[in-house]
Amino acid sequence: MTNYEEINKQCYGARRTASVYVHSILQMPEVMIYVKYRDEIxxxxxxxxxxGAGRTAVFLSKWAGEYVAIDYSCEMVGECTKFCRGVDCTFGDVRDMSRYEDGHFDFVNFxxxxxxxxxxxxxxxxxxxIRRVLRDGGLFSFSTHNRDYVGAVKEPDFHFTIDPFALMRRIVRYHRCTRNRRRDRVFERSEETYEIINDPAHNFGLITYYITHRHLAAQLEEAGLDLVETYDLKGNVIDMAKPCTDSSWLYCVARKRA
Ligand SMILES: C[S@@+](CC[C@H](N)C(=O)[O-])C[C@H]1O[C@@H](n2cnc3c(N)ncnc32)[C@H](O)[C@@H]1O
Structure with a gap:
């Protein structure tokens, strides 16, 4: 584990971070994907x-024949267990899922x-x-940051307000953002096929992987997964022949090659 992976894990392990995810609102591309592939779910x-705190568990656990949720943040597992009573949610890391047999799952979501x-x-x-625990032909649905996106916020910003309470909150937030940015900018790097960026999420508290959809398709293929389709934030299918510059995230569906 690199230093910054530990920083990300600590961020997701914090109570303040976990509380942000306690809700059940699906994003538009997720709705498109879950509806389109509902027969396979x-x-x-x-x-x-x-x-996380069970945002997708609320839906997927009701449709699935067997539903298992894992997260490497104990705080998130705690929130999920409270938010989705009766759901099988435990501590687990994607890098070591040895407790699950090869080919056990039909649908994997991240x-x-x-x-x-x-x-x-x-x-x-x-x-x-993920490929190992999927059955042949099984589906993998996930989202990732888009390296082609041109509107990304790069530095903490501050907007003045005359509301004293809002101003106080903004000062505290700005202080957190600049402190985290100072700590995390050293991890940023640009490689040919991906980029590591100190992301504005959680007050610049995450160091995040960015990739273009072309490189993502190649990365998945190398892992034995075929990219079926990619959606933008508005729920439109992305044209794979052109760079996608107006969506910060890419929502992907991939299928395990037999
Ligand atoms: C942005 S949150 C999303 C939570 C939830 N899936 C949702 O959509 O609301 C990302 C989640 O992935 C978890 N996570 C990150 N790396 C992980 C890993 N290696 N294994 C398992 N969970 C991980 C974090 O703890 C966090 O709960």
Missing amino acids: AGSRVLDIGC ANNGMDSLGHEDRLLGLRE
């Missing part, structure tokens, strides 16, 4: 990795860019584990 064996908190080598390890 309904009654099947579903693994929800990085389940929502909301959870995979992007891993460094390059660990991401590849996670993809190999």
